[in-house]
Amino acid sequence: MSELARGGQFLVKETKSEDIFTPEDFSEEQIMMRDTVKEFVDREIWPNKDRFEKKDYALTEESMRKAGELGFLGVAVPEEYGGLGMGFVSTMLVCDYISGATGSFSTAFGAHTGIGTMPITLYGTEEQKLKYVPKLASGEWFGAYCLTEPGAGSDANSGKTKAVLSEDGTHYKITGQKMWISNAGFCSVFIVFARIEDDKNITGFIVENDPSNGISLGEEEHKLGIRASSTRQVFFNETKVPVENMLSERGNGFKIAMNALNVGRIKLAAACLDAQRRTISGAAKYANERIQFNTPIASFGAIRSKLAEMATSVYAGESASYRAAKNIQDRIEARVANGESHQDAELKGVEEFAIECSILKVAVSEDVQNCTDEGIQIFGGMGFSEDTPMESAWRDARIARIYEGTNEINRMLSVGMLVKKAMKGHVDLLGPAMKVAEELMGIPSFDTPDYSELFAEEKEMIAKLKKAFLMVAGSAVQKYGPALDEHQQLLMAASDILIEIYMAESVILRTEKLAKKQGADNVKEQIAMAQLYLYKAVDIVNIKGKEGIASFSEGDEQRMMMMGLKRYTKYNNMPNVVALRETIAAKIVSEGAYPY
CATH class of the missing domain: 2.40.110.10 (Butyryl-CoA Dehydrogenase, subunit A, domain 2)
Incomplete structure (x- = not known):
């Protein structure tokens, strides 16, 4: 393993696929924990969806007590306070799979384990922790x-x-x-x-x-x-x-609140993942069973396109969420090894990756809304009915863009925190931004690149997207300085570029690691999802880049940056998006579920 990553550094430093953690790297203990949580949800939560929708608050409380008895409420709590003391990745895993069936239970679980218990665990005195945390970890108290x-x-x-x-x-x-x-x-x-x-x-x-x-x-x-x-x-x-x-x-208190929200944001991203998997599986099953024009609607391209896009989003969300979770865990473990207390190590470990936490909160909460929306669409009129699970999934998804800081706040925070890190010297943005400015003035290379290796062009494209961000953000910081905070629409555009870079890079690196391990021929659907996600990311960077550039420049400066943006968002070999979607959808339809 190379030196520990720093938060925000992904933008200026190339990350190797072997240096990231992926869901395929779960340990046997983590897989067992995942399966135990899924079994609990399938037994206690999913069959009672109707009762949750009818505001059965007593059922939520009862389900939380059962989760406490199984140890799920104490996964992140150190053993000396009655918890399981598991690492950050395992706490993400539990949060992910316990949240798939209904937003009601997911919210109760997240509020209790995160912002209800964690502030005492991380900021409490020894007396406070001994008095309150064991009761919270067991579910005796909420x-x-x-x-x-x-x-x-x-x-x-x-x-x-x-x-x-x-x-x-x-x-x-x-x-x-x-x-x-x-x-x-x-x-x-x-x-x-x-x-x-x-x-x-x-x-x-x-x-x-x-x-x-x-x-x-x-x-x-x-x-x-x-x-x-x-x-x-x-x-x-x-x-x-x-x-x-x-x-x-x-x-x-303000510092406690902000740090609690950092952890809450990445956990919220995890809590939006299994809801997407279950939505895709429900939609695929229905599409296979629903016959129109003497054919299952799962055979229609319009439906297959939706399933492919839905699967691609959750696959990317998994890739980025677990990448960041392991980075946080590595940082916590390094600090503990250096003699820091668990409290200080966890606080500083999560704070280091606050940018990624905000990125994930925005990206995955918007993906779950899109996924459930398409779930309704695949069900057609039935999707709008309370008799199917799509309608409640869509309503539950809506809150995710609001709590733990609205997505607008998190968008602006992600760029603002990156600029602050650069000013403190924690991430060198200035050097790379100046190199991009010099490159814009130079003559572009017309050499034909070698794309014989898997993902060679895709990785080059991600490097170009990073240049696009540095060009836009670097020029904006130069123009506005500390007053950049006042230009919210510009910050939002820059943030969308930043988000797409992190998500696209994560999904490419995960899939490259997987292909090296299992062989490219055995993971062709995952390769298709990685390529499809990047294609869409490039489009967003192009649109948001133009919006940002036009907002603060004119004349020759604007023309120069627009040409640079065109260069940085141009494929040499445009992927066949329709074929990619078909590859992804074929597997989902044949299995009648999200299969990854």
């Missing part, structure tokens, strides 16, 4: 996270909830209103963010749910999807919280 307020959504640090120290200095009195609180209806402990006096930043507190202590709940919210996920407003009226229940230090 956690919830109180950050959002009526006036504080994306601007999380603007909350009005107050924490006032008592005269004798023994406790704080918390007063305020929180909204959209997942698990509020059955949780035992809240992570609450409040402001002390006129502090610049909010502070975190661990608050036990005791109605006699000034805590009251609003009615269950009636939502588009995730209907059996308990979502309520929580009101605090001079709720007494012992001073020893402050989480971390005074004023550190």
